[in-house]
Structures are given as structure tokens and as C-alpha cells.
Amino acid sequence: MEDKILVHICCGVDAVWALRKLKMDFPDAQIKGFFYDPNIHPEEEYELRWIETLRICEDLGIECIKGDYDIERWIDLTKGLENEPERGKRCTVCHDLRLEETAKLAKKLNFNKFTTVLLMSPKKDFQVLKDVGESIGRKYGLEFLAVDFRKKGGVENMNRLSKEYQLYHQNYCGCMYALFQQRKDKGYISELVSFGRGRIAGSREELLFIKDIRIFAESLGLKVKEDKFKFIGWRLIRSVLTVNKEPVPHRVLPYSSSLKSVLRAKVARSYEEEDKVVLNLNKGNVQIWITDNPEAESLKKPRLFTDPVFITDNSIPQDAKIELQLEADFIPDSESTNLIIGNPDAESYVEFYSDTLPDGSLGFDPEKIKELLISNREKILSGMLSVRIYGAEHCGKLGREYSKIGEKSLKKL
Ligand code: SF4
Known part of the structure; x- marks a missing residue:
């Protein structure tokens, strides 16, 4: 019987090496991804992790199913465990839920094996995940693949590939409770706050805009490059x-x-x-x-x-x-991104910016940029034209300032 493996995926960073390793270890298997992260807060963070997961899966030719953002259910299940430390009882409930939903879907799809890229994370307890996975596997008549993706240079491979892909690297596990604990001395947790309806400079919404355009450009076969910069x-x-x-x-x-x-x-x-x-x-x-x-x-x-x-x-x-x-x-540690699509040294370029005012005004519609990419695809591919999307425009055109290098030789359309 052909092996059919359903892989639970929590983020692009954990998936980037783990999926490759699975493809190498099981070259004849059918592999499918299942992005299921109801623990993530806020929803923009969830979308960001999803879009990066999708980017990795598309590049590897792996189909990925997006699970429901079932945060109410996750909050219900973890009631009373809010103050548990990371790797404590709340995490066990969180793993149980994600692995059980993966097993249920594997069964429904007629798959015979399942696993999770959580096994990649150096912050997770391998043995706990293995025990949870195997016990759920027995319940559903499935084999749980307890692959230690970290071994034999796995972590180094993950770090190298994350850099190559310019992946969004989250700085907390995912839930609001872990973030409260991590930042309890700071008083203010910028990751949990979203101001206004717009995409203010340095926000997740701004980065999501960039990643969305990036994945679209890549789907057209266009070369892309992200340049990150720090600002206050x-x-x-x-x-x-x-x-x-x-x-x-x-x-x-x-x-x-x-x-x-x-x-x-x-x-x-x-x-x-x-x-x-x-x-x-x-x-x-x-x-x-x-x-x-x-x-x-x-x-x-x-x-x-x-x-x-x-x-x-x-x-x-x-x-x-x-x-x-x-x-x-x-906010001292803000970060924004410039996105360059096509050859940075193209003889002409079109420019946009990614941020808006807090109320959503003075920004660009991503669909308009995508239309422009479609209609200029050939020119971009041939190196005649590039598209630049600057970050932090409303903070004194910071993205443009940052990207000045080489600009003089370019002709603006
Ligand atoms: S710290 Fe991570 S694993 Fe633990 S409950 Fe929160 S999101 Fe889940």
C-alpha cells in the first residue's frame, strides 16, 4: 500500500526543513500538509504564519489544507491553564488538540500515517510529542511518525533555509498566555496590539501585505527580494x-x-x-x-x-x-520591509509603498499591484522593469531612504 502522510504544520520556519526531510525519507509517499493553529493570537499572526507555510509548500509541490481558526475552542480547552509555564499542562492540551484534529483529517482522507513539524522546534519536548502522537495514532488506527527532524544538522538546515527563503520568524510560540509570561516585565506587549484598521509601519498587517504580494509574484515565476530594516x-x-x-x-x-x-x-x-x-x-x-x-x-x-x-x-x-x-x-524594535520584484538593476521601475495611515487611508490596494504584475510579467521577466514596494512610507519615507543605494542609475517610470 502506498504511504499517505498527513503532516501537521504550525509555521513556515518549522516546516521548511521538516518537509524536505520527510520527502527524502519517504520518497514514494504521498505527502499533504495540514495547517492547523487555533492557538495563535492574534488572527493577523495566524494569517502571517499561514502565508509563509503556503509559500514553502508551494515551492516543494506539497498541497496544504488550511484548518479553521478555531480560537474559541482553544480558549475553552485551556481554561484554568492560563498561568501554566511553556512546556506545561496547557501545552499538552494544545498539542493534543492539534494532533487529534490532524489524525481525524488523516482518517477522513484515507491516509495511513501522520506527523507534525512541531517535532522540529528546539523549544518543544520531543518525548512528550511522541507520546501524544502515538497515543492518538493508536486511537485512530494510524501510524505516528516520530521523526526527530532536529538531528543530523536539522536545526542548522532549518536556520539556513529560513534565511534563504526570507521567512517570517515569529518571536513567541503562538498563544497570548505564553506572550504574557514572556513579556511580563515590559508592561506593554506590542505583538498583541492592533491599532486602527490600517497597515501601520512595522505592523503585522504591513508585513502580511508584503508577503501576500510576494507569494503572488512568485506564483507568476518572478524573482523577489525582501530587504528588512529596523526603525523606531x-x-x-x-x-x-x-x-x-x-x-x-x-x-x-x-x-x-x-x-x-x-x-x-x-x-x-x-x-x-x-x-x-x-x-x-x-x-x-x-x-x-x-x-x-x-x-x-x-x-x-x-x-x-x-x-x-x-x-x-x-x-x-x-x-x-x-x-x-x-x-x-x-516602539524601539520596529521592523519593516522593502520588497523588490524582478531585477533590482532593471532600467526602469514602478514604485508603491506598503503602509497606510491608522484608519487605512493613503495606501495601495494589493489587487491593483497584482494586476500590474500580471500585465507587466514579460517585461519584469526580461529584466527591463522592476517593481519596488517600500515599507514605512508614512514614517518619513524610511523604506525609500533605506533603499537609496543604486537608485541614481535607475529611471523611474
Ligand atoms: S505556549 Fe505554545 S504550545 Fe504552549 S499552549 Fe501556548 S501556543 Fe500552545
Whole structure:
């Protein structure tokens, strides 16, 4: 009988070597992947791990099924185990669930063997996974393949391949409880926070956008390259602007620092600058910019820890009583990515950027970029044209700054 192996997959990093090893050990077997990770929080993280898994599977010619994001069920099953340490009882329940669902699907698909790439992770207990897998295997009449993927240079192979594939490398196991424990001294857990509906620079949403375009470009046979860069991120938590006690719609210029408390001020000086009127207030070194199009007022150059700037299209009388509140966070270890599709030295290029404002405005629709890739595929393949997608555009065009090397020799379309 032909061996049919269903492989539970939790992420691209653990899968990249383990799937290769299985293909080598079982060259005649039919291998299928099953991405099942209801433990992952938040959902954007789950999608990111899925898209990277898909990339690996497609490259290896392995079909992969995406399981349900059944987080409510996972939370129910781990009730009372929230404070367990990693490798404790909560992890056993978490492994049981994922392996049992894999076995059920293997049975349904008429497969005779199953395994998991969790066996690849140096942070997992091999013996515990083996015991769980074998006991579930007995229950469903399946053979559990307890392959120690880490042995014989497996970990080194995984690290090398992860780099080659430029895989997203998560920095926590997956669930919110492990993350709470890992970051308990920090007070603030940026991985668990999502602000607004947009793709702010350095966020998972921004990276997901890049990975989505990347996988599409690769499916067209186009060459891609990701360039990562670090920067100090900024997120607006809350802002209030009232004029004579009336709330005024506004934006806050990125990298504005927080105000300690409610600031009550008046206009000290006003002057025109380019296409806006600038109001300097008499307290707190705060400026208000009045412009017809506040949305277009992006940060043109990188800046850090500067005085607050509020931007509005409302007029403000000279003698108005103004109240302001502003709370923002700086995130020191932010990372963003530039994506280059095609030959970086192509004679011409088209450019986009990946981030948006927090409300989702001032960004590109991924479908439009994909259409452009389809209609220009031949030109990109021939090396005449490349497509560049910059990260962190709204933080002072950081991605562009980072990629300046060699740009002078290129002709922009
Ligand atoms: S730490 Fe990892 S294995 Fe343990 S419960 Fe959380 S997600 Fe599951």
C-alpha cells in the first residue's frame, strides 16, 4: 500500500526543513500538509504564519489544507491553564488538540500515517510529542511518525533555509498566555496590539501585505527580494482637540510626543508655510497645522521625539480656547520591509509603498499591484522593469531612504 502522510504544520520556519526531510525519507509517499493553529493570537499572526507555510509548500509541490481558526475552542480547552509555564499542562492540551484534529483529517482522507513539524522546534519536548502522537495514532488506527527532524544538522538546515527563503520568524510560540509570561516585565506587549484598521509601519498587517504580494509574484515565476530594516516605530493611542469646547476632527503628525495631561492653550502666533497655516500655541510647544487636505500631510522626512503637531482642515479663531490631549507610544524594535520584484538593476521601475495611515487611508490596494504584475510579467521577466514596494512610507519615507543605494542609475517610470 502506498504511504499517505498527513503532516501537521504550525509555521513556515518549522516546516521548511521538516518537509524536505520527510520527502527524502519517504520518497514514494504521498505527502499533504495540514495547517492547523487555533492557538495563535492574534488572527493577523495566524494569517502571517499561514502565508509563509503556503509559500514553502508551494515551492516543494506539497498541497496544504488550511484548518479553521478555531480560537474559541482553544480558549475553552485551556481554561484554568492560563498561568501554566511553556512546556506545561496547557501545552499538552494544545498539542493534543492539534494532533487529534490532524489524525481525524488523516482518517477522513484515507491516509495511513501522520506527523507534525512541531517535532522540529528546539523549544518543544520531543518525548512528550511522541507520546501524544502515538497515543492518538493508536486511537485512530494510524501510524505516528516520530521523526526527530532536529538531528543530523536539522536545526542548522532549518536556520539556513529560513534565511534563504526570507521567512517570517515569529518571536513567541503562538498563544497570548505564553506572550504574557514572556513579556511580563515590559508592561506593554506590542505583538498583541492592533491599532486602527490600517497597515501601520512595522505592523503585522504591513508585513502580511508584503508577503501576500510576494507569494503572488512568485506564483507568476518572478524573482523577489525582501530587504528588512529596523526603525523606531510610533503609534497613536488617543488624541483630542477641542476649540471653544467643540471637538475638532484632526490627525496627529507621526512621532509627535505625548502630552502629560490636558493642555489648555491659546494661539500665540500664526504664519503661512507652503500650503498650510501654522499655529504656534502659547504652551507646550504644540503646533496646529490648518490645511485643505490633512490626509495628504504625511511625514516627509524621518523625525523622532518631536513636539506634538495636530493637523486639521477646520479654521481656528485667533482668540479661541483650545484643549488638547495626546497619548502615543514609541516602539524601539520596529521592523519593516522593502520588497523588490524582478531585477533590482532593471532600467526602469514602478514604485508603491506598503503602509497606510491608522484608519487605512493613503495606501495601495494589493489587487491593483497584482494586476500590474500580471500585465507587466514579460517585461519584469526580461529584466527591463522592476517593481519596488517600500515599507514605512508614512514614517518619513524610511523604506525609500533605506533603499537609496543604486537608485541614481535607475529611471523611474
Ligand atoms: S505556549 Fe505554545 S504550545 Fe504552549 S499552549 Fe501556548 S501556543 Fe500552545
